[in-house]
Amino acid sequence: MRLIKSIKTLIILGSVVAVVVWLTGTKSSQAVSRSAGDDKPAATNTGYVGSDACKDCHEDQFKAYSHTAHAQLTTMGSWKNKVTGCESCHGPGKNHIAEGDPTKIISFKNKTSKETSETCLSCHAGKEERNNFRRGEHWRNDIGCTDCHSPHSNKEGRNVASSNMLVTTANAEKPGFSTIRMLKANDPQLCTSCHNEVKPQFSMPFHHKVLEGAMRCSDCHNPHGGFETKQTRLATGADAACIKCHVDKQGPFTYEHAPVKTEGCTACHTPHGSANPRLLKYSSVNQLCLTCHSVAHDVGAVEPSGPQHNQNAQYSNCIACHVKIHGSRTSPVFFR
Ligand code: HEC
Numbered sequence: 001m002r003l004i005k006s007i008k009t010l011i012i013l014g015s016v017v018a019v020v021v022w023l024t025g026t027k028s029s030q031a032v033s034r035s036a037g038d039d040k041p042a043a044t045n046t047g048y049v050g051s052d053a054c055k056d057c058h059e060d061q062f063k064a065y066s067h068t069a070h071a072q073l074t075t076m077g078s079w080k081n082k083v084t085g086c087e088s089c090h091g092p093g094k095n096h097i098a099e100g101d102p103t104k105i106i107s108f109k110n111k112t113s114k115e116t117s118e119t120c121l122s123c124h125a126g127k128e129e130r131n132n133f134r135r136g137e138h139w140r141n142d143i144g145c146t147d148c149h150s151p152h153s154n155k156e157g158r159n160v161a162s163s164n165m166l167v168t169t170a171n172a173e174k175p176g177f178s179t180i181r182m183l184k185a186n187d188p189q190l191c192t193s194c195h196n197e198v199k200p201q202f203s204m205p206f207h208h209k210v211l212e213g214a215m216r217c218s219d220c221h222n223p224h225g226g227f228e229t230k231q232t233r234l235a236t237g238a239d240a241a242c243i244k245c246h247v248d249k250q251g252p253f254t255y256e257h258a259p260v261k262t263e264g265c266t267a268c269h270t271p272h273g274s275a276n277p278r279l280l281k282y283s284s285v286n287q288l289c290l291t292c293h294s295v296a297h298d299v300g301a302v303e304p305s306g307p308q309h310n311q312n313a314q315y316s317n318c319i320a321c322h323v324k325i326h327g328s329r330t331s332p333v334f335f336r
Pocket residue numbers: 049050051053054055056057058086087090092093094096097100101102103105106107108109
């Protein structure tokens with residue numbers, strides 16, 4: 001674990017260096033260099049005119065934008081003398097306005113998804129939640145920030161910006177309901193619009209209630225990338241996604257069932273949905289157990305020991321006796 005952690009730290013440090021190099025190297029093509037925040041040009045001296053100057057000609061964008069978290073930066077002390085507003089993404093607007101020339105402003109029309117995302121990441125890569133965006137499947141497949149977020153927020157109304165309100169299906173379908181976080185649609189609708197193939201799994205007899213609106217795809221996945229496979233939030237460890245809701249499975253236990261900690265929950269459970277109760281991978285529990293606890297195996301083999309007891313019918317329902325299957329404080333064989 002420690003080794004993995006230091007590798008991760010190295011990768012993170014490496015990418016920070018890379019970003020700084022990238023930022024300094026491409027200053028000319030960037031609206032603003034934001035590598036350290038302090039070298040931001042003041043809004044007054046490099047052709048920046050402020051958002052109000054855009055208002056009259058781009059009313060729709062201005063109106064929508066003014067409800068976003070981005071619009072609030074302009075009035076925040078910590079952003080004083082830094083470029084905020086429309087021009088933080090579109091670059092200085094002075095020449096565009098003076099000459100009425102649409103080529104004199106940064107437009108994203110001809111930019112690739114990755115280039116547009118870089119504009120956002122120049123401010124947003126700092127948070128852990130997003131600093132691995134360039135390592136995720138979405139980035140690799142040219143899914144960028146604006147595939148999920150609308151840069152000016154949606155037109156028809158207030159963006160319930162900092163609300164953590166659960167977006168239920170019922171709510172989302174109300175006319176005029178605004179999405180949170182400037183999302184183009186609510187999670188999970190946003191996700192299933194592209195990931196159609198996983199939708200049926202959430203209608204299986206046993207499933208996490210995502211389509212019902214009780215939880216979201218992003219409770220378990222980080223849409224902004226990360227180190228884990230399948231862009232899941234951590235699979236094991238204290239901050240694992242599953243543990244956040246199923247705290248009792250975390251322990252600490254005196255006697256831990258090894259796979260819970262090593263392979264994580266998906267060693268035994270299918271996370272989206274399953275035909276089997278308790279979202280188990282197999283329809284009968286003993287089948288599940290015996291995939292690892294094979295009775296016949298070589299002495300000294302690395303797989304876990306099989307039960308000494310035989311496999312008579314009396315033993316077939318493993319969890320009738322081994323009830324604390326996720327770990328126990330008192331029983332080395334998980335009886336209580
Ligand atoms: C005097 C009117 C006027 C003002 C003020 C103005 N624009 Fe424009 N802008 C235009 C026109 C005209 C176009 C081209 C037609 C169109 O795409 O709507 C345009 C196009 C754009 C485009 C799209 C470019 C493209 O090729 O698609 C962006 C982005 C833009 N403006 C941003 C801004 C920003 C940011 C400001 C404020 C700093 C601003 N504009 C101020 C008139 C204006």
